[in-house]
Amino acid sequence: xxxxxxxxxxxxxxxxxxxxxxxxxxxxxxxxxxxxxxxxxxxxxxxxxxxxxxxxxxxxxxxxxxxxxxxxxxxxxxxxxxxxxxxxxxxxxxxxxxxxxxxxxxxxxxxxxxxxxxxxxxxxxxxxxxxxxxxxxxxxxxxxxxxxxxxxxxxxxxxxxxxxxxxxxxxxxxxxxxxxxxxxxxxxxxxxxxxxxxxxxxxxxxxxxxxxxxxxxxxxxxxxxxxxxxxxxxxxxxxxxxxxxxxxxxxxxxxxxxxxxxxxxxxxxxxxxxxxxxxxxxxxxxxxxxxxxxxxxxxxxxxxxxxxxxxxxxxxxxxxxxxxxxxxxxxxxxxxxxxxxxxxxxxxxx
Numbered sequence: 001x002x003x004x005x006x007x008x009x010x011x012x013x014x015x016x017x018x019x020x021x022x023x024x025x026x027x028x029x030x031x032x033x034x035x036x037x038x039x040x041x042x043x044x045x046x047x048x049x050x051x052x053x054x055x056x057x058x059x060x061x062x063x064x065x066x067x068x069x070x071x072x073x074x075x076x077x078x079x080x081x082x083x084x085x086x087x088x089x090x091x092x093x094x095x096x097x098x099x100x101x102x103x104x105x106x107x108x109x110x111x112x113x114x115x116x117x118x119x120x121x122x123x124x125x126x127x128x129x130x131x132x133x134x135x136x137x138x139x140x141x142x143x144x145x146x147x148x149x150x151x152x153x154x155x156x157x158x159x160x161x162x163x164x165x166x167x168x169x170x171x172x173x174x175x176x177x178x179x180x181x182x183x184x185x186x187x188x189x190x191x192x193x194x195x196x197x198x199x200x201x202x203x204x205x206x207x208x209x210x211x212x213x214x215x216x217x218x219x220x221x222x223x224x225x226x227x228x229x230x231x232x233x234x235x236x237x238x239x240x241x242x243x244x245x246x247x248x249x250x251x252x253x254x255x256x257x258x259x260x261x262x263x264x265x266x267x268x269x270x271x272x273x274x275x276x277x278x279x280x281x282x283x284x285x286x287x288x289x290x291x292x293x294x295x296x297x298x299x300x301x302x303x304x305x306x307x308x309x310x311x312x313x314x315x316x317x318x319x320x321x322x323x324x325x326x327x328x329x330x331x332x333x334x335x336x337x338x339x340x341x342x343x344x345x346x347x348x349x350x
Contacts, residue, residue: 002217007228010159014139014249016217016223021127021166022052025060030127031161034097038088039061040111041102042071045129048172053102053127063242073256076106076146078154084114095119098161104130104177105137105261107226108253109152112143126163129175131212132262134165135188135219140227140240145254154338160264165220167212175293176260178205180291183243183262187269188219191239192226192286194329204291223278239331242323243269249308253300266294271302275345276324284328306342 001015015027028037037057041050046068054064067087069075093099101111101124108126115124144155156332170178182205190198195219203211223240230237249270250259259267266289273282286296298305314336321335 004161004217004224006224008159011163011309012159013219014163014165014220016134016165016167016213016220018166018168018213018312020164021049021056021169023055023056023072024053024125024127024164024232025058025062027162027164028057028098028283029060030060031125032062032095032096032098032123035061035063036091036093036097037064037100038093039064039066039083039090040100040107040114041066041068041140042104042107044071045107049127049169053100057100058268062189065093071106073106073146073251073261076110076144076200078145078147079087081110081114081145084110085118088114088118094120095122097122100127101125101131101138101160102127104128104133108138109144109155112141112160113145114154116143116156121158123161127134127164128163129169131170131175131216132177133171133181134167134182134216135181136172136184136223136240138163138165139220139223140237151251151256160274165216167216170209170212171218173180173201175205175214178204178209178260179293180209180260182208183260183264183266183289183294185215185219186292186294187240187242187265188222190269190325190328191242191323191331192222192329193218194327197288197328199248199289201288202315205293208292236333238321238333239323241321242325242331243267243272245309245320245322246271246305249289250298250300252308253305254298256315259295259298263295267298270296272322272324273326277326281328301340302345303342306345309341 004014057064099115101108126138128134141157141159144152147153243265247265250264319335
């Protein structure tokens, strides 16, 4: 087992081990005083892993209830959150009990937000089952739901009691969701670890899976190092948003239906590098993304994507913050007046 300790205002550990879902109850029991655990999951993950997680929790003395919602970003909304609240009330969940986020990034985000707000706050545990969730969204305490006006616009910072990552869970992922997660993995190489990025350039969607036991803890440790110094979405933590300014605009333009989050981030990283990096760096990044069947651009014109960036949560007043990585393995946070953001891309157009 590999342990990465996160030292935020509420410290916790991220544990990475194959088969850890089968003994999650044993690891959660010392951390939770209550008698009940409420599993929050989606329909896809429920069919694969809910029974074994329930069995482990019950073996370790918990009473277990389960809420299942439809898979996908479209469920990360206020109505699903209200349905979760109602479910928790109906099952008499108390502040000393625990929510279990069993699933990918959508499940983790909405469960974390429910834990931050139900009864003014209760414990929750992350059991991420997607690559994107294991390397990124399950760590750092950012929780949220989407609004029609944009992604992750309503949320709270809430650290989990523990994160249990089981690389074996990735064996059941459809190829598109492995690609999705690799978008965030490539991001970590770009912002902080040139050696990781160089390694990724030599692999592809099939061969990289043999390195997950190494790659997953590496990405988590990078995020831990950034989050430890910046528990909220300010300062250096902004480097984690490389590719996201345009990526979120891409998701919104296509109504969260055409591109997964990781795919949109990959296209966002490539577009940002195209207009703010060197030609060589752009070519290498595009080739790396193509290894993992990730898009390097989208058909939507920049003239329609750029205005959507103004609705992103990274905006500060009339200023928009964005990240560039030149050279690879480093990240710089830049800020520009929103009215000048379009011109930035025009000036650097190739």
